[in-house]
Amino acid sequence: MLSLLRRITQEVTAAQTLPEALDIIVRRVRRAMRAEVCSIYLVDPNSGEYVLMATRGLNSDVAGSVSLKSNEGLVSLVGRRAEPVNLEDASAHPAFHYLIGTGEERYCSFLGVPIIHHREVLGVLVAQHEEKRRFDEGEEAFLITLSAQLAGVIAHAEATGAITSLNTNAPPSGSDFRYKGVPGSSGVAIGRGVVVFPPADLDVIPDRKATNSEEEIRDFYQALEAVRQDIRLASNRLSQHLSADEKALFDVYLKILDDNSIAGEIERKIREGNWAQGALRQVIKAHIGHFNRMEDPYLRERASDLRDLGRRILSHLQEKAPNLAERFTEPSIIIGEELTASMLGEIPIDKIKGLVSVMGSGNSHVAILARAMGIPTVMGALDLPYAQLDKVDLIVDGYLGKIFTYPSEALINSYQQIVDEERLLEKEYETLKDLPCETLDGQRLSLFVNTGLSADIARSLDRGAEGIGLYRTEVPFMVRDRFPTETEQVHIYRQQLEGFAPAPVTVRTLDIGGDKALPYFPIEEENPFLGWRGIRVTLDHLEIFMAQIRAMIKASAGLHNLKIMLPMISNVAEVEEALALIRRAYVEVKEEGYDIKMPRVGVMIEIPAAVYQVKELAELVDFLSVGSNDLTQYLLAVDRNNPRVADLYNSFHPAVLRALYSIVEQVKDEGVGLSVCGEMAGDPMGAILLMAMGYDVLSMSSTSLPKVKAVIRNISMEQANDMLEQVMKLSHADAVTQTMARLMREAKIERLIRPAQSSSVN
Numbered sequence: 001m002l003s004l005l006r007r008i009t010q011e012v013t014a015a016q017t018l019p020e021a022l023d024i025i026v027r028r029v030r031r032a033m034r035a036e037v038c039s040i041y042l043v044d045p046n047s048g049e050y051v052l053m054a055t056r057g058l059n060s061d062v063a064g065s066v067s068l069k070s071n072e073g074l075v076s077l078v079g080r081r082a083e084p085v086n087l088e089d090a091s092a093h094p095a096f097h098y099l100i101g102t103g104e105e106r107y108c109s110f111l112g113v114p115i116i117h118h119r120e121v122l123g124v125l126v127a128q129h130e131e132k133r134r135f136d137e138g139e140e141a142f143l144i145t146l147s148a149q150l151a152g153v154i155a156h157a158e159a160t161g162a163i164t165s166l167n168t169n170a171p172p173s174g175s176d177f178r179y180k181g182v183p184g185s186s187g188v189a190i191g192r193g194v195v196v197f198p199p200a201d202l203d204v205i206p207d208r209k210a211t212n213s214e215e216e217i218r219d220f221y222q223a224l225e226a227v228r229q230d231i232r233l234a235s236n237r238l239s240q241h242l243s244a245d246e247k248a249l250f251d252v253y254l255k256i257l258d259d260n261s262i263a264g265e266i267e268r269k270i271r272e273g274n275w276a277q278g279a280l281r282q283v284i285k286a287h288i289g290h291f292n293r294m295e296d297p298y299l300r301e302r303a304s305d306l307r308d309l310g311r312r313i314l315s316h317l318q319e320k321a322p323n324l325a326e327r328f329t330e331p332s333i334i335i336g337e338e339l340t341a342s343m344l345g346e347i348p349i350d351k352i353k354g355l356v357s358v359m360g361s362g363n364s365h366v367a368i369l370a371r372a373m374g375i376p377t378v379m380g381a382l383d384l385p386y387a388q389l390d391k392v393d394l395i396v397d398g399y400l401g402k403i404f405t406y407p408s409e410a411l412i413n414s415y416q417q418i419v420d421e422e423r424l425l426e427k428e429y430e431t432l433k434d435l436p437c438e439t440l441d442g443q444r445l446s447l448f449v450n451t452g453l454s455a456d457i458a459r460s461l462d463r464g465a466e467g468i469g470l471y472r473t474e475v476p477f478m479v480r481d482r483f484p485t486e487t488e489q490v491h492i493y494r495q496q497l498e499g500f501a502p503a504p505v506t507v508r509t510l511d512i513g514g515d516k517a518l519p520y521f522p523i524e525e526e527n528p529f530l531g532w533r534g535i536r537v538t539l540d541h542l543e544i545f546m547a548q549i550r551a552m553i554k555a556s557a558g559l560h561n562l563k564i565m566l567p568m569i570s571n572v573a574e575v576e577e578a579l580a581l582i583r584r585a586y587v588e589v590k591e592e593g594y595d596i597k598m599p600r601v602g603v604m605i606e607i608p609a610a611v612y613q614v615k616e617l618a619e620l621v622d623f624l625s626v627g628s629n630d631l632t633q634y635l636l637a638v639d640r641n642n643p644r645v646a647d648l649y650n651s652f653h654p655a656v657l658r659a660l661y662s663i664v665e666q667v668k669d670e671g672v673g674l675s676v677c678g679e680m681a682g683d684p685m686g687a688i689l690l691m692a693m694g695y696d697v698l699s700m701s702s703t704s705l706p707k708v709k710a711v712i713r714n715i716s717m718e719q720a721n722d723m724l725e726q727v728m729k730l731s732h733a734d735a736v737t738q739t740m741a742r743l744m745r746e747a748k749i750e751r752l753i754r755p756a757q758s759s760s761v762n
């Protein structure tokens, strides 16, 4: 049963279009269940009707043209109840409704199960028999299991079905296809897509129009010949160590490569317009799907041989391809299955108009970087047919997390208005640069910045930042291909310290793990956010920790503005151990003759355990900084990187607000510095509430800083206290944001936050 389910799912996943996927389902299910009929009805989102989309057993000529109203027939009953209906005599049921033209009258028994994706009923899967008998429990369980497995695939095929293959068949511009993701960084980008992908991964290769088909064909045959050579060489080199069986494997490889049909198919796809890498992916994946469906285990194994060969040909093709930076001739919207911070590092910043990532969420680190750079971004666009969006016109709405492909002129004009309003607001913000951040009744709030890139320094000074509240040192580590040396680190940190001196610069020790991987130090774990991350890694690798601390201290020579911050602290022992090492490093560097002062040391409060032990931690260190991104993730048990649960990730959840308030209450008399450096601090709503709670330093991206300053300068402390009092009584996160939106509207500060809601566009 399991292998049957797996096989059907694989086949459906490999389908190129929605009708093809649905046809495979009805065909395979009818056979597997030995049913006389199998049909799929999908809900038309506009009318709410159940449209017969595919069938085996009923009259397939009417598929796509007949439907049941949302309250008509057994199919809609299954949909409304979101539960299976299993009947021995369908026509005897009061809800039965005969759908004319289907030929359904012959069939007595009826089993319908809902297809549910993310709580939404997408449609109904139906099996029918002529014989008057209920489907048995096993059959019902099979259909339910299959429907649950296929729901995601159908949702994806439905969402992406709007665009067919390659741009040669692309819909005309003006189609306004819309895809949903998660807001990553606010703002609007209008431009052309460029799909980026990690090397040597066949699955992520996009389709792209070949600029010169003959050249692509030549490159492909050269790559093919290079792989043949590699295999012959390897076979000869290893010949005396291999058994006949093992040697036969190389022969199988060579046979596959010599098989003119595969090479011929790839050549044909190139001639049809695709570039060599895209044609290779299409053909190899189709053949892999074919092998996977075979009953014979030996033949099924050939799928992995083919995948391996495909990858080898791809590597040779990619050796010739221009590198990432060379591919950007004009500012573009960068699209990737999983954009990473290191990918961003490779692309010249002036060539990035917007970003779209299929994976990841609003608090993934690549989204945080995008916010720091002020690049409109949508994350978690799971249903986006990203592989087909190279050179396609797009609009990225970073406010609402939407992407439009092939936009109409009217839509472009509406979004252009928002872009223009954004520019005006930016101008207004510029006038605030040298003004203090204080409320109407004179309460001062210090606004610091979060940095990572060297470009952040100028941008932050430009916007009137009073210091650096969080320098994420993992960023310069990520854009290299090895650990930076101590001397290189001194140079990197010095830029930040010097740029801001005499203002304080808080340098955080390496916080890798979670969704921040170093290409040269891979950490593979089942639960990366609960695993080897932040201080846990560096305390296990003293050579990394000590080199970093020594570099920070040396970089502060003569400036004396360094603060060191420790991430992911979950117990007191970690702080004690780190403090002892920092003191040791300080003494060593001092003995080397540097003009230094012992830096102030602080910890991040970002794990619930640290909230409960915040007093003990405060006694050990000079300052505390709340990392509301991770605190939200760990308090709510919601992976900050997972788009499926992005709706649950909310820093305005009453539990998070109470934890934040409790931190201030617990340490307000401890004489310890207290700030917030998570994204919540850069959200004007969050900033007001945090200020009212008693946080007097907020650290945020330089992009958010003017917005927060504008808002704080336009309300009084009394108003902020009143807002806090009102929201602390609420028990739902949505109620908190709605109440705050209303109160901010009443206080006439909403205008300062963003241009007229982009939702007004559609």
Ligand code: PEP
Binding pocket: 368, 470, 472, 511, 606, 626, 627, 628, 629, 630, 631, 677, 678, 679
């Ligand atoms: C946080 O967790 O809030 C934080 C500032 O750190 P990071 O986002 O880098 O994990």
Ligand code: MG
Binding pocket: 567, 606, 627, 629, 630
């Ligand atoms: Mg964190």
